[in-house]
Amino acid sequence: MATYKIPGSLCAADSRQIAFGNAFDRACSAAITNQQLEGLSVDIDVADQDDDHQALAAIAYGEASTKDVYEELAAIANVVVRMMRARGYSAVRAFLTGDKTYAYGVKSVRYGVYSNSSMAGITRSRGMMLALRAAENALSANPTDYSNGAYFWEGADFAEKVKKGKSSQRYERGFKFTKPEHNIYGMKDNILPKTTVYWKDARNKDTTRVRGEYEYAYETTAAYGGTVFIRYAPQWVSATGGKEWQ
Numbered sequence: 001m002a003t004y005k006i007p008g009s010l011c012a013a014d015s016r017q018i019a020f021g022n023a024f025d026r027a028c029s030a031a032i033t034n035q036q037l038e039g040l041s042v043d044i045d046v047a048d049q050d051d052d053h054q055a056l057a058a059i060a061y062g063e064a065s066t067k068d069v070y071e072e073l074a075a076i077a078n079v080v081v082r083m084m085r086a087r088g089y090s091a092v093r094a095f096l097t098g099d100k101t102y103a104y105g106v107k108s109v110r111y112g113v114y115s116n117s118s119m120a121g122i123t124r125s126r127g128m129m130l131a132l133r134a135a136e137n138a139l140s141a142n143p144t145d146y147s148n149g150a151y152f153w154e155g156a157d158f159a160e161k162v163k164k165g166k167s168s169q170r171y172e173r174g175f176k177f178t179k180p181e182h183n184i185y186g187m188k189d190n191i192l193p194k195t196t197v198y199w200k201d202a203r204n205k206d207t208t209r210v211r212g213e214y215e216y217a218y219e220t221t222a223a224y225g226g227t228v229f230i231r232y233a234p235q236w237v238s239a240t241g242g243k244e245w246q
Contacts, residue, residue: 058111064076064127065226072226073130174236175219
């Protein structure tokens with residue numbers, strides 16, 4: 001173990017989700033309380049990176065916006081670990097390279113920058129140190145879930161595509177912002193006509209017994225920096241029997 005200092009401000013100015021119990025979180029909370037967000041730094045204990053921490057920090061750094069918002073990085077790390085375990089993987093890198101959902105992520109420039117940086121280089125970058133802290137949280141025995149149960153995320157490219165009327169499978173299946181603060185790109189909900197799903201009989205034909213109804217397949221759970229976090233709506237899961245991680 002070694003102690004490193006995170007350069008610069010640690011927390012988003014609008015942060016409201018602070019987990020207490022270590023030096024990072026106590027300093028972050030104090031900074032918000034005192035409204036002294038700029039120039040804050042704090043010593044935290046971080047292990048010299050094992051492969052899981054390096055791969056997870058790299059994907060969080062690669063997929064997040066360049067705003068260096070801890071909650072955004074941490075929520076991405078939460079989602080990756082949740083999906084990794086749901087899909088039966090035990091190692092982060094094997095998941096990132098083996099699951100086609102994340103194949104593009106490991107080819108991003110920022111993923112490569114983090115992966116190719118030494119620990120000395122990482123400690124000089126506030127964004128990379130926050131990504132490492134995010135990985136530590138997500139892989140810990142009792143992580144704080146900044147994503148609020150999300151299985152997916154979307155960024156600026158998603159919003160741009162929708163606003164330009166281009167095809168977006170996730171948006172077209174029905175999409176709801178559950179809180180105004182999640183709508184960081186000024187988009188509209190996409191609430192569809194109600195779909196009623198019926199239980200099937202032994203021949204896989206619809207019966208008259210209603211299984212469930214839904215008006216949208218996806219809903220938001222959180223938003224930080226430039227990233228919106230998403231899950232399947234419970235009504236959709238109940239009606240279709242779909243898997244939350246599929």
